[in-house]
Amino acid sequence: MANFSTLEIGKKALIAQKFGLDVTANNIANVNTPGYSRRNAVLSEDTSVQRNGFFLGNSVVVKHIQSFRSEYYDREIRSLTSRNSSFDIESQLLKRIETVLGEPSGDDLDTMITDFFKAFEQAAQNPESVTFRAYIIDKGAELTGRFNRISSDLNDLRREAQTSLNSSVKSVNSLLKDISDLNRQASYNNNTSGDSSQQYIDERELKLQELSKFIDIKVTNNQDSTINVFVNGINLVSGIYYSELGIDDTSNEGLISLSKTDISNGSLTELNVQSGEIFSNLKVYNELLNPNTSNGVYSISSQFNDFTKEFANKINNALLSGYGLNDNDLSAPPNGRLFFYPQDTSNLNAGNISINPFFLTNPSELPLSSLPAEPGNTDIARLVASLVDDKTFSNNLDYKNLTPIEYYSLFVSKVGNYARESLNGLENSKLAESQLSNMRESIMGVNLDEEAVNLIKYQKGFEAASRIINVTNELLGTLINLGK
Amino acid sequence: MRITNKSAYSKFLGQIEQIQNNKLKEETRLITGKKIVGIEDEPERLAEVKLLSSKISRNNGYHLNLEQSLAEMRTVMDNIEAMSDKVKEIRQLSIDAIQPGAVHTLSTYSSQIKGLLNDIINIANSDFNGKTLFSGTATTPLSLKIAPDDAVYSSNNLPFELIVVNPPTAENPSGMKVIFKGNNQDRIINKDANSPEIINVKSKEIFGENLELFNDIIGIYNRLMYNSDGTIRNDNDFITEQDSELIENFQKTLFDKDSQITGATSLFGAKYNRLDSLSRQIQNENVRLNEIKSYKSDTDVAKTTIALKMEETALMYSLQVGSRIMQNSLFDFLK
Numbered sequence: 030m031a032n033f034s035t036l037e038i039g040k041k042a043l044i045a046q047k048f049g050l051d052v053t054a055n056n057i058a059n060v061n062t063p064g065y066s067r068r069n070a071v072l073s074e075d076t077s078v079q080r081n082g083f084f085l086g087n088s089v090v091v092k093h094i095q096s097f098r099s100e101y102y103d104r105e106i107r108s109l110t111s112r113n114s115s116f117d118i119e120s121q122l123l124k125r126i127e128t129v130l131g132e133p134s135g136d137d138l139d140t141m142i143t144d145f146f147k148a149f150e151q152a153a154q155n156p157e158s159v160t161f162r163a164y165i166i167d168k169g170a171e172l173t174g175r176f177n178r179i180s181s182d183l184n185d186l187r188r189e190a191q192t193s194l195n196s197s198v199k200s201v202n203s204l205l206k207d208i209s210d211l212n213r214q215a216s217y218n219n220n221t222s223g224d225s226s227q228q229y230i231d232e233r234e235l236k237l238q239e240l241s242k243f244i245d246i247k248v249t250n251n252q253d254s255t256i257n258v259f260v261n262g263i264n265l266v267s268g269i270y271y272s273e274l275g276i277d278d279t280s281n282e283g284l285i286s287l288s289k290t291d292i293s294n295g296s297l298t299e300l301n302v303q304s305g306e307i308f309s310n311l312k313v314y315n316e317l318l319n320p321n322t323s324n325g326v327y328s329i330s331s332q333f334n335d336f337t338k339e340f341a342n343k344i345n346n347a348l349l350s351g352y353g354l355n356d357n358d359l360s361a362p363p364n365g366r367l368f369f370y371p372q373d374t375s376n377l378n379a380g381n382i383s384i385n386p387f388f389l390t391n392p393s394e395l396p397l398s399s400l401p402a403e404p405g406n407t408d409i410a411r412l413v414a415s416l417v418d419d420k421t422f423s424n425n426l427d428y429k430n431l432t433p434i435e436y437y438s439l440f441v442s443k444v445g446n447y448a449r450e451s452l453n454g455l456e457n458s459k460l461a462e463s464q465l466s467n468m469r470e471s472i473m474g475v476n477l478d479e480e481a482v483n484l485i486k487y488q489k490g491f492e493a494a495s496r497i498i499n500v501t502n503e504l505l506g507t508l509i510n511l512g513k
Numbered sequence: 514m515r516i517t518n519k520s521a522y523s524k525f526l527g528q529i530e531q532i533q534n535n536k537l538k539e540e541t542r543l544i545t546g547k548k549i550v551g552i553e554d555e556p557e558r559l560a561e562v563k564l565l566s567s568k569i570s571r572n573n574g575y576h577l578n579l580e581q582s583l584a585e586m587r588t589v590m591d592n593i594e595a596m597s598d599k600v601k602e603i604r605q606l607s608i609d610a611i612q613p614g615a616v617h618t619l620s621t622y623s624s625q626i627k628g629l630l631n632d633i634i635n636i637a638n639s640d641f642n643g644k645t646l647f648s649g650t651a652t653t654p655l656s657l658k659i660a661p662d663d664a665v666y667s668s669n670n671l672p673f674e675l676i677v678v679n680p681p682t683a684e685n686p687s688g689m690k691v692i693f694k695g696n697n698q699d700r701i702i703n704k705d706a707n708s709p710e711i712i713n714v715k716s717k718e719i720f721g722e723n724l725e726l727f728n729d730i731i732g733i734y735n736r737l738m739y740n741s742d743g744t745i746r747n748d749n750d751f752i753t754e755q756d757s758e759l760i761e762n763f764q765k766t767l768f769d770k771d772s773q774i775t776g777a778t779s780l781f782g783a784k785y786n787r788l789d790s791l792s793r794q795i796q797n798e799n800v801r802l803n804e805i806k807s808y809k810s811d812t813d814v815a816k817t818t819i820a821l822k823m824e825e826t827a828l829m830y831s832l833q834v835g836s837r838i839m840q841n842s843l844f845d846f847l848k
Contacts (some may be wrong), residue, residue, distance in 0.1 A: 060518055060519075061518075061519070120553075123552075123553065124551070124553075127551060127552045127553075130552075132552045132559070133547070133549050133550070133551070133552055133559055133562070133810075137563075139563050139566070139567055140566065140567075140570065142567075143566075143567045143570045143571060144570070146571070146574075147570070147571065147574040150574050150575070150578060150702075150703060151574070151577075151578070153578075153701075153702060153703065154578055154581055154582070154702055155642075155644065156650070156652075157644070157651075157652055157653040157655060157656055158643070158653075354655070403650060403656075403698070404650075404651075404653075404655065404656045405649065405650025405651050405652050405656055405696075405698070405700065406650055406698070407650075407700075407701060407702075408701075411701065411702075411703050411709060414703055414706070415703060415706045415707060417567075417571060417706055418706035418707065434563065434564060434567040435564060437563070438559075438560040438561075438563040438564055438567075439560060441552060441556075441559065441560065441563065442552075442556040442557060442559060442560035443556075444552060444556075445552035445553050445554075445555075445556025445559055445560075446553075446556045446557075448551070448552055448553035448556075449553040449554075449556060451553075452553050459527075463523070463524070463527055466520075466523065467520045467523070467524065468514075470517050470519055470520040470523070471514050471515040471516065471517060471520060472515070474515075474517025474518065474519045474520055475517055475518060475519070476515065476516065476517045476518060477518055477842040477843070477844065478842050478843045481842060481843035481844050481847065482843065485847070
């Protein structure tokens with residue numbers, strides 16, 4: 030009886046050490062698997078039995094597999110991933126805007142504006158020369174072309190943000206479905222074996238982290254190993270059920286919003302995201318590059334349009350009282366000779382500004398003289414040229430008492446500050462994420478040295494257990510041979 | 514802290530990326546020669562650089578304006594001097610003509626004076642880069658205006674023209690008249706955004722409000738060429754005392770006019786010097802502004818080269834360390 034029980038102890042030990050070896054081997058195999066959390070076979074002495082009046086342990090069993098995850102780090106990293114994505118999208122966008130504006134280079138808009146004013150200065154030197162008037166028109170056309178191109182590029186960037194939003198929403202929907210599927214798997218394992226499979230939990234965490242790139246999520250755990258996912262208090266995944274997101278672009282203000290569609294009843298709930306790719310793309314579309322913002326929302330496009338409008342108005346107003354080379358018999362300045370079009374200045378913006386087509390074919394009629402029949406008079410040309418130093422250029426309170434160049438420089442500087450804030454934010458957030466990832470990695474990551482030691486530990490355990498069986502076998506042999 | 518295999522690699526990769534970014538930035542600074550390679554680098558400084566660039570560019574514009582104006586003013590001064598010489602010559606001829614020995618050569622004198630008058634008109638009609646110099650703001654034929662009474666006698670499109678009115682009068686037996694088709698307006702340039710400057714000498718400042726200078730010369734010509742009764746003077750016709758007095762008076766008036774021209778030239782010369790000095794001042798200002806701009810926006814080559822070297826060294830050592838990160842594990846020592 031006793032010898033057979035020793036054999037049983039040896040067998041159980043063999044199984045337990047072999048299990049430990051398998052867990053170690055699995056850790057080693059997954060040393061480079063993203064999202065994998067290391068496991069550890071937790072061994073425990075088997076239930077003691079009474080023998081000869083004493084309680085003696087009955088070998089070893091695998092109690093459970095311990096998995097090393099930290100909910101705290103997972104949550105913090107998700108939050109930082111979301112912020113990282115926001116900063117990343119914004120800094121990329123601002124880098125693109127930098128290229129659109131041609132900054133910093135000698136080929137920027139302010140150089141063109143300065144050259145435009147200089148063209149008036151040169152025309153004032155040669156007031157009766159049609160060539161110099163044509164030169165003003167050339168410089169004006171070059172400038173309006175630049176305004177148009179910047180505006181068109183900013184619009185393209187806005188459209189890209191919309192495309193990116195649509196694709197992000199598709200990815201989010203796919204991730205929400207995957208998470209609910211993984212919830213189902215984890216819950217099934219939990220119900221059937223009483224222990225959830227760590228594999229599904231690890232995979233789900235990876236999906237959650239990926240989801241955090243798009244939106245800021247909050248996660249709560251359920252008893253059955255499933256989780257719930259919320260965005261700003263609104264439930265997107267509840268155990269094995271999930272909702273889909275959609276983009277609503279039917280607003281009259283030209284804004285787009287993110288909403289949740291309940292799969293069961295199709296009802297829509299608007300979502301207010303606070304960070305992540307979707308948040309940043311919404312911000313780019315609805316605010317930063319929206320040419321029609323209101324209520325003091327800062328928009329680069331709108332600001333650029335304001336600058337264009339104020340610039341055009343100043344030039345138009347200055348030229349309005351002038352006479353062209355051939356205006357000899359007029360008692361008042363001719364109507365309809367605005368330099369910049371469209372005529373309805375309330376609709377004028379960087380996208381549609383152009384030179385009055387009349388001047389393109391009649392440069393001699395450019396009104397540079399303050400008196401009729403005085404083509405050599407340069408009052409208006411000099412007046413326009415002096416606008417380069419006009420401190421009353423803008424009515425905008427943020428840009429008051431600034432010349433056009435100062436206004437534009439401040440505008441670029443504002444964009445630059447915005448870009449710097451985004452880059453700093455990205456840098457800090459990346460650093461924090463890297464530190465947290467390292468902390469998390471120190472808990473859940475695989476260390477090959479450790480695993481090598483475990484491998485030896487379980488190997489030796491296995492060898493020792495085999496030895497027990499061997500020794501017991503010899504003992505049994507001795508006993509059997511006693512009767513011969 | 515527990516170190517895992519992944520944590521060592523990820524940290525290493527992050528650092529390598531950072532060093533490579535820094536290195537690229539320093540390289541871009543060296544290649545472009547610009548300290549600010551992105552608007553996010555130093556937004557405030559970028560705005561300052563933009564303002565400086567604009568100021569420099571505008572100064573260049575004003576400098577160019579001034580240089581062109583100065584070249585034009587030099588031509589004006591040369592021309593005035595040439596006209597003044599011609600007036601002096603006419604004066605001398607008129608003095609010589611009334612000397613007793615010149616009685617038989619009066620027609621020669623008068624022809625010479627007419628020739629000089631034509632020379633003065635030609636000089637007054639001279640232009641600089643297509644702009645006539647003494648016709649106010651009417652600097653091209655397109656903007657010249659001619660009085661209807663004179664139009665019938667006019668044959669060219671120049672600001673000053675010698676016409677012959679028909680019929681002649683007793684006071685002007687030759688019928689010669691100099692007409693002016695330009696105006697006496699100021700030609701103004703901006704020497705900076707807020708201060709204009711007149712750069713022309715007006716016709717009235719040289720020839721008088723009603724072209725008296727030309728009238729005086731024609732008066733001398735008439736007295737030498739014609740008798741008091743309006744007939745053309747023969748070689749044997751003596752010049753009368755009355756004619757002599759008249760010529761003498763014209764000659765004295767011419768002297769006054771010439772002094773007036775000299776006065777106008779000195780004033781104009783003073784203005785020229787002032788603008789020349791301003792032009793040089795703007796040029797010097799631009800030199801300083803360029804220095805400041807360079808200080809604010811250009812790469813400090815020494816500093817950037819050192820920074821680049823530092824990044825290169827960091828990268829080199831990081832890569833060397835990288836090979837060590839893939840270090841031996843316990844497995845390498847287990848037999």
